[in-house]
Amino acid sequence: MEISEVKVRNEFFVSALFIESTITDYLSEKLDISNPINSEFLGNHEKALSFSQKMDAIMESSKFSIIDQSKLSVFREIYNEFILNEDVLSLEECFTSPDSNDDFLLILYPQSDHLPREEKLVNACYQLIGEVSELVALHTEKAEVKMPRKSRMFSLESLNLGKFVMLFSFLFIS
Numbered sequence: 001m002e003i004s005e006v007k008v009r010n011e012f013f014v015s016a017l018f019i020e021s022t023i024t025d026y027l028s029e030k031l032d033i034s035n036p037i038n039s040e041f042l043g044n045h046e047k048a049l050s051f052s053q054k055m056d057a058i059m060e061s062s063k064f065s066i067i068d069q070s071k072l073s074v075f076r077e078i079y080n081e082f083i084l085n086e087d088v089l090s091l092e093e094c095f096t097s098p099d100s101n102d103d104f105l106l107i108l109y110p111q112s113d114h115l116p117r118e119e120k121l122v123n124a125c126y127q128l129i130g131e132v133s134e135l136v137a138l139h140t141e142k143a144e145v146k147m148p149r150k151s152r153m154f155s156l157e158s159l160n161l162g163k164f165v166m167l168f169s170f171l172f173i174s
Helices: 003-030 051-061 066-084 101-108 117-140 161-169
Strands: none
Touching: 003 051, 003 066, 003 117, 051 066, 051 117, 066 101, 066 117, 101 117
């Protein structure tokens, strides 16, 4: 196996850890679980949700497009294939799913016809890793901003008096 194929597998595992951690934090916040690491539901216990189940949860809870859901699903499937086929010598042989995830990758991320298939798969995997990491990060960040209620429109403490005078001086200029 070439060095680039080993690197892409390692990158897949590292990004899967990042994604799982991000989803765990998101779910723990939504479910008000204060200690997700030691949680029987989200932590590293036998009863805890698996990586695939956490991916399913985020895909069902957020508004992803069909293509984005496909990317997340294929990422999850490729991750599982890499785990199942850790002793396989080539990257292409890792893709054993009847869903043809390797073909889907090459359709989703077209590559130059002059590249060998293995190199095309490596490039497509890196593109998938980047997009899925970004999708999960965007959909799990806090979108809610709580603003304190104020009964007054202006507060003299926050406005400089000179700016306040200048604001109303335009009313008197003819």
